[in-house]
Each structure stands twice: as C-alpha cells, then as structure tokens.
Amino acid sequence: xxxxxxxxxxxxSSQKETISFNQYKIVSEMNDKMIEFEKSIKKRNMREIIAAxxxxxxxxxxxxxYELFLQKLGAGLAVLAAVFIIFKLLHIQNSKKxxxxxxxxxxxxxxxxxYLLREQKLxxxxxxxxxxxxxxPLFIITIGSxxxxxxxxxxxxxxxxxxxxxxxxxxxxxxxxxxxxxxLDDAIRGVE
Amino acid sequence: xxxxNDIEERYVRILEENKASIQRICGVYAKNxxxxxxxxxxxxxxxxxxxxxxxxxxxxxxxxxxITLNVCLRSPYQKHxxxxxxxxxxxxxxxxxxxxxxxYESLYQCISKLPQVDRSIIILFxxxxxxxxxxxxxxxxxxxxxxxxxxxxxxxxxxxKTYENE
Numbered sequence: 001x002x003x004x005x006x007x008x009x010x011x012x013s014s015q016k017e018t019i020s021f022n023q024y025k026i027v028s029e030m031n032d033k034m035i036e037f038e039k040s041i042k043k044r045n046m047r048e049i050i051a052a053x054x055x056x057x058x059x060x061x062x063x064x065x066y067e068l069f070l071q072k073l074g075a076g077l078a079v080l081a082a083v084f085i086i087f088k089l090l091h092i093q094n095s096k097k098x099x100x101x102x103x104x105x106x107x108x109x110x111x112x113x114x115y116l117l118r119e120q121k122l123x124x125x126x127x128x129x130x131x132x133x134x135x136x137p138l139f140i141i142t143i144g145s146x147x148x149x150x151x152x153x154x155x156x157x158x159x160x161x162x163x164x165x166x167x168x169x170x171x172x173x174x175x176x177x178x179x180x181x182x183x184l185d186d187a188i189r190g191v192e
Numbered sequence: 193x194x195x196x197n198d199i200e201e202r203y204v205r206i207l208e209e210n211k212a213s214i215q216r217i218c219g220v221y222a223k224n225x226x227x228x229x230x231x232x233x234x235x236x237x238x239x240x241x242x243x244x245x246x247x248x249x250x251x252x253x254x255x256x257x258x259i260t261l262n263v264c265l266r267s268p269y270q271k272h273x274x275x276x277x278x279x280x281x282x283x284x285x286x287x288x289x290x291x292x293x294x295x296y297e298s299l300y301q302c303i304s305k306l307p308q309v310d311r312s313i314i315i316l317f318x319x320x321x322x323x324x325x326x327x328x329x330x331x332x333x334x335x336x337x338x339x340x341x342x343x344x345x346x347x348x349x350x351x352x353k354t355y356e357n358e
Contacts, residue, residue: 001352003345006299010318013219013296014212018285019232023204025281030203030240033277101238101262102245102255105312106331108262112269180269183308187265190309191332 048089055082059137070144074137081133088129092122106191113184116177123174127167135163203243207236210256217257217315220303221264229284230276235263237277254325261312261329294355302351306344313337314344 001009059078066072097114100107142155214235215228222228238259246255303311309330316326323341327334 001349006348007318007320009295009299010216011212013299014215016287016296017215018287019211019215019282020285021207021279021282026207026236026279027200027203029279029281030237033237033279034241101259101266102242103262104258104329104331105261105265105309108265109309112266116269184269187308190307191330 049086052082052086052089055079062141066141068144068146071141072144074140074142074144076137077140078134078137081137084133085130092118106188109184109188109191113181113188116181116184120174120177120181123170123177126170131163131167135159199243203240206239206243206252206256210253213256213319214260216319217260218264220300220311220315221267231264231267232284233277233279233282234267235260236279236282238263250328251325254321254329257316257319257321257325258329261315265308265312295352298352298355301355302348305351306347310340310344310347313340314348317341317345 056079059075059082062075063072063079066075096118097111100111103111138159139156142152142159145152147155214232218228218231218235222231239256242259246252250258303314306314313326313330316329321329323334323337326341327337330337332340
C-alpha cells in the first residue's frame, strides 16, 4: 500500500454511515441549545449560591435563638463559613478561562491540563475551604449545648464521620485525575 | 437580521461540506458508536457557537479541523462539565450494505494505537492538508511536522502490514 492508497482508504471510510440534517430545523435547534446552555450556567451558579444563602439564613436565626454563648458563637461562625464558601465558589467560577476550541491543539492540551490541575487543587484543599469551616462551628455548637454527654458524643462522632467522608471522596476524586494528568503531560511532550 | 441569515446559511453550508471529515475524525477518537454520535453533535454545536467570531485569519477548513480535533481531544477531560448535546435535527443512518473492507478497520485500529497528538497529525495528513496548515493547527513548526509525519507513516505502514499478515 502506498501513500495515495492510504489517503483514499481514509477518505472513503466515512461511507459506512450517512449524516443528514434538516437545514431549517438545525438552525432553530442550535439557537435553542445556545439559550439552554447559557441558562444552565446561570442555574448552576445560582444553585450554589441559594444553598449557601439557606445555610446563612438558618444559622443567623439560630444565632438569635440559641441562649448559650458557645452555641451563639458556633452559629455565628457557621454564617461566616457559608459566606466564605460562597465567595470561594464565585471566585472559582469567575477565574475559569473560557475554552478556546479555535486555538491550536497545543493550546487546547495546555488548557485541559490547567483545568484538571485547578480541579485537583480544589479537591485536595477541600479540608481547608469546605470541611473545616463547617465542621468547627458545628463542633462548637454541639459542645456548647446542654445536651447530655452521650448525645453530645454521638453528634460529634456523626459530624466527624460526615467530614471524614467528604474529605475522603474528594481526595479519591483528586487522585483519579493523576492518570489523566499523566496522559496530558505525555500529549504535551508530543508537541514540544 | 441579514447578518444573522448569512451566518445561518453559512453554517448549513459548512456542515454539509465538512460532515464527512468530522465523521471520520470523531470515529478515531470515539470509544464506541454512541460516543461518536455525541462527539459529532458536540462539534456541530461548537461550530455554531464559534462561527460569529470567525475572522478568516485561517482558511475555513483549517478552522473546522481545529474545532473538531479540539472537541475530540478535550472530551476525556471534560466528563463533569461537558453537557451532552442531543440534536433531533441530525439523523445518523447506517448504510444498509456498507462496503465490507477489513482495511478500513485495520486503518482505524492502527491510527487509534498512536499517541493522541500523533493521531491528530496523521489524520490531518490523510485529509490532505499542507504541512503549513497542519503546523498551525497543532501549534508546532513545519519542520517538526515533516519529521513527525515521516516517523508516524513508518509506524502506520508497519502496523497495517501486521494486520495484512494476520
């Protein structure tokens, strides 16, 4: 087989399946998908903010309702933690660079690597920006309550268990990205 | 309004003229038939998104190849953030009596075995793009492209020969 045979074999390889489209329908469908796409981004950002606002409102009310000092302090810290998490999430969303699919392959691979590295860093640091800021206030609220010691210990074990679980699944997800990062490094080396 | 109509007409023309190349490229990077359909539809959507910003700095064909390859290459790394694009207006029809050619299968198998970037380079070569255009799409020098193509071709012919002998 020579080079020309190879090219002709390649070019004829798409003849196993045909793609057809309705030219009027596809344009209106693309317009709909664009609107849907923009809506989904707005919705995702809103969902995270709404969840944090619910936490803020809940613990703000608790700050007033609680009578004991440590519980008031814990609820106040939970409000601050929720505000901190909102800012962190908004900062992450705003710092994401738009994907440049019209750029070169080299740029695209570097972009994918940067994206995965950012995701990995975020997952690995979840202890500091998500787990601890929520776990500490909940610990303080529990310790500061007038519940019997047994119930307090049960609550503390539960909070600790959930925190360890959240930390563990995030670290596991971060580790999974190692293989993809290695693949990307290989691919980037291929264009250097 | 007229500008909008121009873009819409242009878009339909682009898809009509390039759907076969898009189909071939996605076939190399897809894991299975369903994945191939997803990739093709994603490419169609990305072309629509980017078309109003096309400035004509490169040829339209080069621009389409860039988008297609970039969509295929980023796909394994965007699992969480990629929205699947399902288009009702696009129909995939298998040909009832496709040409039975083991050489097609061997060619796809051999290309799929190559490293990601080498795969893109040989695809662009098989699509008959000049070295200059391949260099601009990949982001390396023309000389580098020439060296790589020579090496990849040797690998590809060797692989195809192995399949022929089997």
